Amino acid sequence: MRGVSPHLATDARSFGVREAWGEHLVALANKYPELVVLDGDLANSTKADIFAAAHPGRFLEMGIAEQNMLGVAAGLATTGYVPWISTFAAFVAKRALDQIRVVIAQPSLNVKMCGAYSGILTSKTGKTHQSVQDIAIFRAMPHVVTIVPADAIELQAAMTAMMEDDRPTYLRVTRDASPVIFDSGYTFEFGKALLLRQGSDVGIVSTGVQTTRALDAAALLEEQGVSASVLHAPTLKPLDTEAICELAAATGAIVTAEDHSIIGGLGSAVAETLSERIPTRMKRVGWQDTYGESGPNDSLLEKYGLTARHVSEAVLDLLAETTGARGNRR
Amino acid sequence: MTAAALSHLTSSVSELRELSVRTRRLILETVHTAGAGHIGGPLSVTDILVNLYFNRLHIDPDAPHAADRDRCILSKGHSSIALYTVLALRGYLRVEELATFDAIDSRLQGHPDMTALPGLDMSTGSLGQGLSPGLGMALGARLGDRDFRTWVILGDGEIQEGQIWEAAFVAGRYRLNNLTAILDYNRLPQFGWPDSSGFTRDIPIGDPGAKFAAFGWNIVETDGHDHEALTNAFDRAEQHTQGPTIVIAHTIKGKGVSFMENDFNWHATPPNSDQLAMAVAELQGSLT
Ligand SMILES: Cc1ncc(C[n+]2csc(CCOP(=O)(O)OP(=O)(O)O)c2C)c(N)n1
Numbered sequence: 350m351r352g353v354s355p356h357l358a359t360d361a362r363s364f365g366v367r368e369a370w371g372e373h374l375v376a377l378a379n380k381y382p383e384l385v386v387l388d389g390d391l392a393n394s395t396k397a398d399i400f401a402a403a404h405p406g407r408f409l410e411m412g413i414a415e416q417n418m419l420g421v422a423a424g425l426a427t428t429g430y431v432p433w434i435s436t437f438a439a440f441v442a443k444r445a446l447d448q449i450r451v452v453i454a455q456p457s458l459n460v461k462m463c464g465a466y467s468g469i470l471t472s473k474t475g476k477t478h479q480s481v482q483d484i485a486i487f488r489a490m491p492h493v494v495t496i497v498p499a500d501a502i503e504l505q506a507a508m509t510a511m512m513e514d515d516r517p518t519y520l521r522v523t524r525d526a527s528p529v530i531f532d533s534g535y536t537f538e539f540g541k542a543l544l545l546r547q548g549s550d551v552g553i554v555s556t557g558v559q560t561t562r563a564l565d566a567a568a569l570l571e572e573q574g575v576s577a578s579v580l581h582a583p584t585l586k587p588l589d590t591e592a593i594c595e596l597a598a599a600t601g602a603i604v605t606a607e608d609h610s611i612i613g614g615l616g617s618a619v620a621e622t623l624s625e626r627i628p629t630r631m632k633r634v635g636w637q638d639t640y641g642e643s644g645p646n647d648s649l650l651e652k653y654g655l656t657a658r659h660v661s662e663a664v665l666d667l668l669a670e671t672t673g674a675r676g677n678r679r
Numbered sequence: 680m681t682a683a684a685l686s687h688l689t690s691s692v693s694e695l696r697e698l699s700v701r702t703r704r705l706i707l708e709t710v711h712t713a714g715a716g717h718i719g720g721p722l723s724v725t726d727i728l729v730n731l732y733f734n735r736l737h738i739d740p741d742a743p744h745a746a747d748r749d750r751c752i753l754s755k756g757h758s759s760i761a762l763y764t765v766l767a768l769r770g771y772l773r774v775e776e777l778a779t780f781d782a783i784d785s786r787l788q789g790h791p792d793m794t795a796l797p798g799l800d801m802s803t804g805s806l807g808q809g810l811s812p813g814l815g816m817a818l819g820a821r822l823g824d825r826d827f828r829t830w831v832i833l834g835d836g837e838i839q840e841g842q843i844w845e846a847a848f849v850a851g852r853y854r855l856n857n858l859t860a861i862l863d864y865n866r867l868p869q870f871g872w873p874d875s876s877g878f879t880r881d882i883p884i885g886d887p888g889a890k891f892a893a894f895g896w897n898i899v900e901t902d903g904h905d906h907e908a909l910t911n912a913f914d915r916a917e918q919h920t921q922g923p924t925i926v927i928a929h930t931i932k933g934k935g936v937s938f939m940e941n942d943f944n945w946h947a948t949p950p951n952s953d954q955l956a957m958a959v960a961e962l963q964g965s966l967t
Contacts, residue, residue, distance in 0.1 A: 385822070409818065412852075414845035417811045421849070424815020427800065428823065429746070432815075448842070451805045452812055456793050 351592065354543040356535040358502070363526040366558075367465060369501035370522050371396030373508050374433060375403040381512050383429055387411050387418050389436035395465040395522070397435035419445040422460040423452035431459055431512065437471075438464025438480035438521060442487065449517075450490060457492045459515045467497075467521040468557065468608035469636065469653060475643035481636040484556075485613025487519040488586050494518040494539065495586040497557040497607075497615075500530045503583055506537035514539065523608075525646065527558045530581075542589035544596075548576035551664050552596035555606040556582045556615045559635075562650075563606045565657035570664055577664060585615060590622045597629040602667050604632045606660045611635040630671050632663040685745055690733040695906040698729045698768060700962050703935045705764045705777060707962075711955045713781040716789070717947045718939060719932040721761035723865040723903075724753075724832060727928055728765040730909040731830060740770035743797035747827050750816045752801040754809020755834035755863060756790040757947070763787050763796075771798040807840025809833070810860060814850045817858035817923075828917065832861045836868025836883045844894075851895030854922040859913070860896075862887060862925055863903065865932040869946045880943060891925045903928025935962055 378384045378400065385407045392398040392408075401408040411418040415436055422432035434441060441449075441464045453460045464483055471478040487495040494516050498504040504522065511518050530545070545560070546567050555563035560581045567577040580596050582589060597603050603623065605616040616633030623629045636653060650656045690698070702725050710716035732738070736749040753762045760780060767774045772786070779785035786796040790804025801812045813831035820827050833843065850858055864887070871880035884890070888898040897919040901912035909928065916924035932946075933939030936958040950958060 407822075411849060412845075414842075414849060416808075416842040417814070417845035417849055420808055420811020420842065420846070421815035421818065424801070424812030424817075424829075425819045426815070427750075427812070428816055428819025428825075430819055430822065447805055448808055448811070451808055452802060456802045 351544050351595065353547050354545060356532050357545065358529045358532045362529055364501040364529050365526045366501050366504055366523045367396040368399070369504055370463065370508070371399030373505040374400040377508060377512050378404050378407060381431065383431045384433065384512065385409060385425065385430050386433045386435055387422055389413060389415050389418050389440065391436050391465070395435045395463070415440050415445040416448050419448040419460070420452055423456070423458050426458040426460050431461065433461040434463050436465065437478060438467035438483045439478050442480060442483035446486065453517050454490050454492045458517055460517050461511055461520060462518065463520045463522055465522045466524045468523060469641050469649050469655070470523065470525055470608070470646050472524055473643040473645070476640040479641045481608070481610045481641070482613065483519070483521065484585050484607070484609045484615065485617070488613065488618065492517055493586065494584070496584055497521040498583050499557060499560040499581055500527055502529055502531040502533060502535055503537065506535050507583065510537040510539065521557060523558050528561050530560060530564070537583070540584045540587040540589055542580050542582040542592040544578065544592070545581050546577065546579040548578040548600070550576045550600060551602045551604060551668060552578045552580060552600040553604050553606060553660065553664065554580045554582060554593060554596065554615065554619050556585060557608055559606045559608045559655065562655065562657040563660055566606070566660035566664065569657060569661040573665070575664065575668065582615060585618060588618050588622065590626070593619055593622050594627050597623050597627050601629060602671050603629050604634060604660065604663050604667060607635040608655060609635055610638060612638055630667060632667045634660050634663050685737050685739050685742070685748060687735055687737050688733050692906045695729055695733060697966065698733055699726050700966050701768065702729055702761065702764045704959055704962050705774070706760050707936070707950055707955055707958050709760055709764070709777045709780050710949045711952070712778055714949050715781050716760050716949060717757045718950070719867070719943070719945045720755060720758040720834065720863070722934045722936065722939065723930045723932045724755070724758050724761050724863045725934070726904045726906060726909060727832060727861055727863060728761055730906055730913065732765045732769045734910060735913050736830070737827065740798070743771060747825055749827050750800045750813065750829040752803065752809040752813050752829070752831045753791060754803055754831050755806065755837050756803030756809070759787070759789065759791050762791060766798050772796070806834070806837040807842045810843055810846040813858060813860070814846050814855065817850070817855040818853065820857050821855065828857050828859065830859050830861060832863060834868065835862055835864045835866060835887065838862070838887060839883050847891055847894045847896065850923045854895070856920050856922055858923040859916040860923065860925040862927045863930050864927050865930040867932045867941065867943050869943065871943055888925070888927050895922050897922060897924040899924055899926045901926060901928050903930035904934055935965065937961060
């Protein structure tokens with residue numbers, strides 16, 4: 350069994366994820382002259398405005414016309430530029446989907462598609478702006494690397510790695526500040542999941558900001574005498590199937606946690622992996638095949654079942670069921 | 680004809696006319712052999728492609744990825760066989776390879792796949808998507824201070840797609856004078872809009888020139904089958920410095936084969952052997 354990541358932050362603080370994105374684009378652009386940013390009239394939401402102020406000549410406003418924007422990005426990529434897309438996850442994944450399929454994914458052009466305001470926490474904008482199918486969409490699209498960072502540190506580390514990689518990539522960015530999990534020594538590796546906590550009774554596999562709540566759930570479970578591992582999978586494609594199978598072998602019970610639909614996202618990906626290689630009882634915590642609404646973050650997480658408590662309850666339910674199942678077999 | 684790396688060929692009008700006939704003949708033979716493929720659109724766009732590849736584009740078949748080559752995107756990708764044929768005659772592939780069109784493992788996919796065949800500057804096939812990458816290439820040239828030009832060929836049915844108009848206004852805003860669109864204005868898409876009689880077909884979008892002009896484009900109208908007129912129109916597009924140009928090329932769907940002309944039923948119907956023989960005879964006759 351692999352060891353716990355040595356790069357966990359020791360102090361508890363929150364850090365703005367979208368600000369981290371905008372600021373790191375500036376830093377990367379200083380190093381990579383080929384980096385340009387294309388914006389769909391949302392720079393002051395996504396925080397591409399930080400980049401626009403620092404590198405006005407490399408900030409290309411494209412207006413509210415996402416299909417064209419993704420096509421323009423493909424064309425720029427063929428001339429040696431590395432375009433980064435600034436719009437919301439809901440729009441990049443769906444409004445420009447056929448464009449991404451035909452001129453970016455199929456020819457494997459080096460476009461960095463960033464989906465801001467991903468998941469359900471979109472500042473009270475409601476169901477039109479909540480993006481809970483984007484992982485499913487990109488995971489089903491050959492050639493597209495799909496990255497879902499847990500915090501601002503991992504986001505920036507992933508962005509750094511993305512500039513050294515020439516594959517089309519979808520990067521899921523969240524709107525709000527979230528607790529920092531990693532320390533500044535962290536370097537991103539494509540396709541590698543990280544063990545954040547070691548436990549023996551159950552394995553929680555999480556991605557994105559939901560990893561914070563998975564860690565909180567593990568702490569809650571410890572109080573109740575349940576020892577949980579937390580495996581964080583920042584890359585949904587390629588997925589670290591080895592780490593997931595190891596975790597299933599070690600614990601015999603898996604719960605997934607994601608700020609995304611349980612259909613097609615991390616929960617599906619883990620279920621697909623385990624059912625082929627090491628069938629394991631599971632529960633999937635995430636968006637339950639419904640549309641959302643506007644509301645304060647806490648209320649949304651509570652109503653739609655995404656809090657740490659929901660994760661810990663899923664674990665307890667699963668352990669009760671699997672223990673019961675073992676009892677029946679005897 | 681003269682050739683040099685990344686320079687354009689100059690061909691006489693009679694050479695271009697001959698090349699057009701050869702291209703049309705190969706299109707018909709290839710689609711007949713493949714038993715699949717489009718006909719009306721490829722015959723419509725033939726002269727435009729021949730004129731570009733044999734008289735205009737700064738390209739080198741031996742260096743298909745040269746950074747400063749002119750770009751050409753066939754946005755109406757269903758006319759791929761016309762592009763493959765012209766690329767073959769221009770030296771990007773052997774003419775014999777055309778026989779693999781649509782076959783398994785072929786570099787000549789039903790719609791242009793830039794990962795399969797060097798010389799294709801963009802993958803197309805889902806209509807309405809080619810102008811935006813062309814815009815991106817033109818922007819790339821401007822950002823990098825490079826002087827290549829980008830040409831994008833659109834169908835008049837295709838421009839019903841909303842993305843075309845997104846690209847049109849953005850290209851107009853950026854005043855991209857290194858971008859030229861060519862509209863293959865044959866007035867017929869695949870099935871088309873029934874007109875009031877219900878039997879004949881109405882044009883998909885009326886007066887496209889006025890619509891592009893409203894977004895800041897320069898409009899050049901031309902006969903899309905007359906090589907002298909096409910050359911002249913492309914000259915005027917290149918001379919315009921204030922923004923993008925669209926060359927509205929008036930064409931005939933199925934051009935060159937009288938029983939196929941202006942008939943939407945020949946959009947994608949392979950000719951049988953008799954039809955092929957008749958068509959080839961007519962094409963050869965047109966040269967004398
Ligand atoms: C997005 C999309 N919708 C539909 C089609 C199917 N289709 C292929 S060709 C065609 C008609 C195109 O008409 P036009 O652009 O005028 O081309 P031409 O008449 O020159 O062949 C259609 C509807 C497609 N390829 N892409």
